[in-house]
Amino acid sequence: MKITDACVHPRPSGDSSVRRMALEAHELGFDSLIAIDTPACEYGGVEVFSGVEIPLAPTQQEVTSTVKHSRETGAFVLVQAGDNGRNRMVLGMRGVHVLAGIHDTDRYAFDHVTAKMAADNGVAIDISLAPLISEREVPRQRVLDRYYDLMLLYRRFEFPLVISSHARSVLEMRSVREFSALASVIGLDIPDVEKALAYTGGIQSPHSPVRVIQ
Amino acid sequence: MTSRPPTLREKRRYVLVRIDPAGIVPDAKELYYAVNDAVASLWGDAAAARVHAAVVAAEGEFAVVRCRRGTERELAIALITVTSCNGERIALRTLATSGTIESLKELIGSHQENIPATPLQSEEYTVDGRTVVVSHCSGQKVDVIEKGFKNATRFFLTTEDLEDI
Numbered sequence: 495m496k497i498t499d500a501c502v503h504p505r506p507s508g509d510s511s512v513r514r515m516a517l518e519a520h521e522l523g524f525d526s527l528i529a530i531d532t533p534a535c536e537y538g539g540v541e542v543f544s545g546v547e548i549p550l551a552p553t554q555q556e557v558t559s560t561v562k563h564s565r566e567t568g569a570f571v572l573v574q575a576g577d578n579g580r581n582r583m584v585l586g587m588r589g590v591h592v593l594a595g596i597h598d599t600d601r602y603a604f605d606h607v608t609a610k611m612a613a614d615n616g617v618a619i620d621i622s623l624a625p626l627i628s629e630r631e632v633p634r635q636r637v638l639d640r641y642y643d644l645m646l647l648y649r650r651f652e653f654p655l656v657i658s659s660h661a662r663s664v665l666e667m668r669s670v671r672e673f674s675a676l677a678s679v680i681g682l683d684i685p686d687v688e689k690a691l692a693y694t695g696g697i698q699s700p701h702s703p704v705r706v707i708q
Numbered sequence: 709m710t711s712r713p714p715t716l717r718e719k720r721r722y723v724l725v726r727i728d729p730a731g732i733v734p735d736a737k738e739l740y741y742a743v744n745d746a747v748a749s750l751w752g753d754a755a756a757a758r759v760h761a762a763v764v765a766a767e768g769e770f771a772v773v774r775c776r777r778g779t780e781r782e783l784a785i786a787l788i789t790v791t792s793c794n795g796e797r798i799a800l801r802t803l804a805t806s807g808t809i810e811s812l813k814e815l816i817g818s819h820q821e822n823i824p825a826t827p828l829q830s831e832e833y834t835v836d837g838r839t840v841v842v843s844h845c846s847g848q849k850v851d852v853i854e855k856g857f858k859n860a861t862r863f864f865l866t867t868e869d870l871e872d873i
Contacts, residue, residue: 510864
């Protein structure tokens with residue numbers, strides 16, 4: 495089981511190099527990282543997977559072509575969540591691994607239909623700890639409210655979850671124990687956190703059962 | 709004023725934290741404000757009063773934060789959300805919890821012995837078009853800071869990154 499931080503942003507978008515982030519991740523108890531716009535590598539005993547984050551702006555065609563290109567390169571694809579229509583489109587797309595940024599959307603953007611789609615298509619929903627750490631007062635309350643709502647749907651539909659720090663600096667990275675403690679604030683218990691932290695490692699090195707093909 | 713008998717005193721717990729990045733030594737009072745702000749912001753004033761957090765000791769890059777017994781979890785989670793102190797970006801890494809300050813001070817001593825002293829390089833490097841100098845070096849980790857500016861940008865690199873530059 496690989497314990498993975500599902501999204502970090504090393505230099506040039508952050509202030510820390512991917513090697514430094516890998517060293518820090520190792521000390522914090524992680525086995526792997528998904529680093530955005532960084533080639534895959536291994537450093538300091540931590541496996542770094544390449545990731546692509548598709549922001550909110552691109553059109554459906556642009557999203558499709560980026561996902562297709564990422565499928566060829568083997569990169570991990572995170573797509574920023576938008577309104578309900580966009581989320582349904584993204585969740586139905588082959589090659590998308592994670593729908594991120596749910597905390598930035600309104601209440602209707604992720605409903606029972608999209609939750610069921612995420613569960614059926616195996617697309618993970620990202621719980622970013624960054625806004626819980628850095629925001630204060632009303633903005634953080636909004637994020638907590640969105641995550642409480644997400645947990646309600648998670649209990650019902652059991653779609654995959656991933657937890658990420660979205661760190662742009664080693665100062666924003668947190669340990670596995672701290673991930674677990676912060677996740678407990680939104681109602682995720684330890685088995686759920688373990689499942690979420692191990693989910694991305696499972697995608698990168700799947701252990702599927704042997705199938706008989708006739 | 710007579711002091712309360714031990715059985716009537718409230719029980720306390722002490723949490724040892726390391727302040728990152730290395731080389732930043734915030735004032736204990738400023739750290740107290742940052743910790744209290746984090747506790748009150750996350751849990752509210754009533755819970756903050758129950759936690760009763762205070763920075764009781766600060767030695768270099770380590771600090772000891774006090775709380776009421778039974779509120780360690782709330783304090784530890786709030787400490788995760790401390791991101792700055794007196795305008796400096798910091799992170800607090802919780803190392804241990806104990807019932808006495810003395811045992812944590814022993815731990816600080818053992819941690820300080822384990823930190824390898826790496827000599828600083830005086831060379832200048834260029835990162836993202838900025839001239840930087842090494843501000844801290846520990847093992848493979850190298851922190852560089854923009855030269856000649858107060859509160860300048862800090863980059864977190866490794867020795868291999870410096871060789872590649």
